[in-house]
Amino acid sequence: MTDATLIDGNAFSAGLRDRIRAQVHTLRETRRITPGLAVVLVGEDPASQVYVRSKHKRTVETGMESFVHTLPADTPEDELLTLIAGLNRDPQVHGILVQLPLPRHIDAQKVIEAIDPAKDVDGFHPVNVGRLAAGGEALVPCTPYGSLLLLKDRLGDLSGLEAVVIGRSNIVGKPMAQLLLQENCTVTIAHSRTRDLPAVVRRADIVVAAVGKPEMVRGDWLKPGCTVIDVGINRVAKPAPEEGTRLVGDVAFAEAVTVAGAITPVPGGVGPMTIACLLRNTLVACARQNRLPLDAI
Numbered sequence: 001m002t003d004a005t006l007i008d009g010n011a012f013s014a015g016l017r018d019r020i021r022a023q024v025h026t027l028r029e030t031r032r033i034t035p036g037l038a039v040v041l042v043g044e045d046p047a048s049q050v051y052v053r054s055k056h057k058r059t060v061e062t063g064m065e066s067f068v069h070t071l072p073a074d075t076p077e078d079e080l081l082t083l084i085a086g087l088n089r090d091p092q093v094h095g096i097l098v099q100l101p102l103p104r105h106i107d108a109q110k111v112i113e114a115i116d117p118a119k120d121v122d123g124f125h126p127v128n129v130g131r132l133a134a135g136g137e138a139l140v141p142c143t144p145y146g147s148l149l150l151l152k153d154r155l156g157d158l159s160g161l162e163a164v165v166i167g168r169s170n171i172v173g174k175p176m177a178q179l180l181l182q183e184n185c186t187v188t189i190a191h192s193r194t195r196d197l198p199a200v201v202r203r204a205d206i207v208v209a210a211v212g213k214p215e216m217v218r219g220d221w222l223k224p225g226c227t228v229i230d231v232g233i234n235r236v237a238k239p240a241p242e243e244g245t246r247l248v249g250d251v252a253f254a255e256a257v258t259v260a261g262a263i264t265p266v267p268g269g270v271g272p273m274t275i276a277c278l279l280r281n282t283l284v285a286c287a288r289q290n291r292l293p294l295d296a297i
């Protein structure tokens with residue numbers, strides 16, 4: 001059998017960013033409005049710094065305003081809440097993202113709930129979680145939304161397909177399941193207590209792996225021809241005698257590629273889609289805040 005098709009998240013996200021850039025341009029020319037994204041980073045986690053830099057770069061490239069707030073690791077919670085209150089009021093800021101994880105002395109849920117739901121471009125506020133579940137005008141979490149765009153591009157109509165989401169986080173697993181349900185998939189959410197996970201995964205036409213365990217999903221768990229979305233980004237040591245680290249997903253790629261019909265690589269799969277969808281959410285939030293219609297993007 002031939003190897004799986006690689007789902008190119010770099011290429012797809014570049015196209016999405018082009019469409020967003022064109023709409024940002026139109027907004028500026030016709031309405032004198034520039035969408036603005038505020039990103040708040042607390043502490044010096046090197047991985048978070050890399051993500052925040054690349055979000056800033058992509059935001060500016062798309063013609064939007066980027067406001068990056070870097071706070072020391074020992075910032076008191078109330079100071080962070082005061083900053084968010086200011087961003088909520090700032091008419092130049094249409095989207096607010098507080099980079100997670102936060103230092104332990106800060107209650108992340110309290111911080112998420114302090115963000116104006118209309119500016120919550122991560123889609124983590126309970127109002128947006130509820131609207132997604134009930135089918136309203138939600139801002140949808142970026143990684144699941146980006147994953148869904150890749151699935152629809154590959155498969156078209158998802159109705160009736162068996163989807164297994166591995167992982168039940170608020171950030172990926174739960175919203176991913178909601179989106180697949182909205183697309184009329186038969187959805188199973190599997191997790192650490194699931195009995196006989198390989199047997200559950202073997203039923204799936206669509207497998208979304210979002211557990212954070214390097215190469216956990218093996219090739220022989222997959223139904224031949226299925227579509228695999230690998231959300232994991234795990235930095236692991238290279239095999240000896242090589243030195244340094246490499247990125248691997250939650251799926252054993254070399255095995256899976258011989259069984260699946262299509263699969264996202266890591267890197268170059270879901271990761272770049274996450275950032276493109278963040279820009280999309282910022283544009284959507286800006287349009288809604290200004291009561292402007294938006295072409296489908």
Ligand SMILES: Nc1nc(=O)c2c([nH]1)NC[C@@H]1CN(c3ccc(C(=O)N[C@@H](CCC(=O)O)C(=O)O)cc3)C=[N+]21
Nearest residue numbers: 051097098099100101122267268269270271272274275
């Ligand atoms: N409030 C909040 N919202 C987030 O969306 C959020 C967050 N906190 N905390 C951290 C995670 C992680 N995240 C990624 C975004 C892009 C890539 C990405 O573009 N990855 C590339 C490059 C990876 C690399 O080379 O390091 C790829 O997969 O090809 C990865 C990870 C967003 N996060």
